[in-house]
Amino acid sequence: MNKRWLELSVGAMMVAGIAALVALALQVSGGSMRNVGHYPVSALFENAAGLGPKAKVTMAGVTIGEVVAVGIDPDTLMAEVRMQIYGQINYLSIDSSASILTAGLLGEKYVGITAGAEDDLLGAGDVIEDTQSALILEELIGQFLINLGDK
């Protein structure tokens, strides 16, 4: 075995492996690295039906964070949704509103944030006050039937 060839082929394998990793980063994942710093925010909802950890948090259709945990707030007995917003999204105003939305008719639940108008910004640990709960299909159908009966 020629020593030069040995070193060359091992070097080539190392380069190929690292290049493959770089390609996986750029071409396959599109360079998206979500976990580069984030800050916690929470919101209280009347009903969090179907929302779970790892659900997306979006604004204007762009993902800006993810849900960490969903639980009951013992004081208000409402659903407390804790989220992490990416560090670079540092311009959400304090009066932003959050709503639980559904992708398509039966798709996954996610949190949509709509920016407010105040100058004060939302910081780590703040609570979003203005919330709108999940649309629950059963309740909708129930209301529709009641309305129908009234006529």
Added chain:
Amino acid sequence: MLRFVVDCIANLGAVLLHKLVQMGQALLMLLQATTVQPKASSLTRLIQQLYVVGVQSLIIILVSALFIGMVLGLQGFTLLSAYGSEQAVGQMVALTLVRELAPVVAALLFAGRAGSALTAEIGLMKATEQLASLEMFGIDPLHRIVAPRFWAGIISLPLLVAIFSLVGIYGGHLVAVEWLGVYSGSYWGNMQQAVDFNEDVLNGMLKALVFAFLISWIALYQGYSCLPTSQGISAATTRTVVYSSLAILGFDFILTALMFGGAV
């Protein structure tokens, strides 16, 4: 009857103790082999082993990756086109490969190709008294023989897994885009939206690292502790492949549950 039950329990205990002793020995071997100050000549030996363990496994990795990617592209297309969403084939191929198939299949192939060869080589060195003869020259065979092979395994497999993923994704591209006519933009676009570098790619690499550790450890211990006869070596080689495969699949489940398990 009672005697039989007692015997069974005693046997079970004996087997368990024996396995525990073996685990302890294997751990000691690894500790002794890896806690050593590298010398200038260590690099040459590492390169030599990287060639044997890594470069010589490249062909089988490349060919399998290409075919697995092509099969995924074909299956994904057939399945998804029933729902009219064949554009999602890119993300399906990429996620399947990056998270699961690349680390697991590459590791299984690696265990069969490189792991068994390591066991056989070290077993033969033991049988032909080469290890004893190193010891007589005042050289610890754990440092000289075991350590470079261990590190070569640890370095090679993650690289091979990265190559496997990429080649597989291009294999899927070949079938889905070139042959079946999925729009290339949606193949890559959907993929880039779905795949996260930290969560998917790096977790896949972490799996590869864990598997590399398991395979190298099992293969080297089996070789080092085998009976120095032809039956002993062949039994040890078989054990390497069986134990490595089981360890890979078992640990894959545990790691997947920890990484992607989500709501716990």
Added chain:
Amino acid sequence: MHTDGIINLQNVSFYRGGRAIFEDLNCAIAAGKITAIMGPSGTGKTTLLRLISGQLQPHKGQVFLFDQDMAKIKQKQLNQLRKRMGVLFQSGALFTDLSVFENVAFPLREHMNLSADDLYNRVLTQLEAVGLRGVKDFMPSQLSGGMARRVALARAVAMGPEVILYDEPFAGQDPIAMAVLQRLIKSLNDQLQLTSVLVSHDVAEAFAIADHVILLGEGRVLAQDHPDALKTSTDPAVKQFIHGEADGVIPFHYPAPALQDELRGPS
């Protein structure tokens, strides 16, 4: 305390699988001589070599090499001792991934800081001494068994050891290779003032070159003397081994219940 030899074994006991290989074994190996350790197969001759070289530790008793207790020294000192000792393994134990030249150069590269020219010359001299300078670029797989053993011998003496241990050097060799090895062992011992320890069961070859023979059997020393004295010994066990009689003090039959008890009669 035995201090009369370069290697001393005191009250050594060694067990394997519950069976005593050695029981209270005492012997001393004198410096500068060829000592042959002999005995029927299975008497633990190779085990004895491993005890001497520190690859195994006795369960009881002590092994002294160069007046140092092998059980008490640290790994570093053991490695230092091993540099003063060469071993010729039964199979030769050449490193299969290195050429003949590199095999002989191996201990020199590891332990001595020689210039490339010095190293080359020294390896070639060693190979010349065993008559195999011509195969320096061969790989071990290309050598015959006898040649492999000669290369291994060149490698074992390359560092200039004080003691050299031979494990069954004559086993499985054709008569010519045997004669060559015999001559090499003898001449190396005389030229380099080595202490040679030879483990063998080939009576004629070992007796021809040994200065002292230790005959092992049943875990202890059966007899030890100059080979000529042993040849005329009247001890029945010694006579049986030297003259190769099938049955005698060392029985032909491995211990077993009486045959008539084990055979299955018509029932």
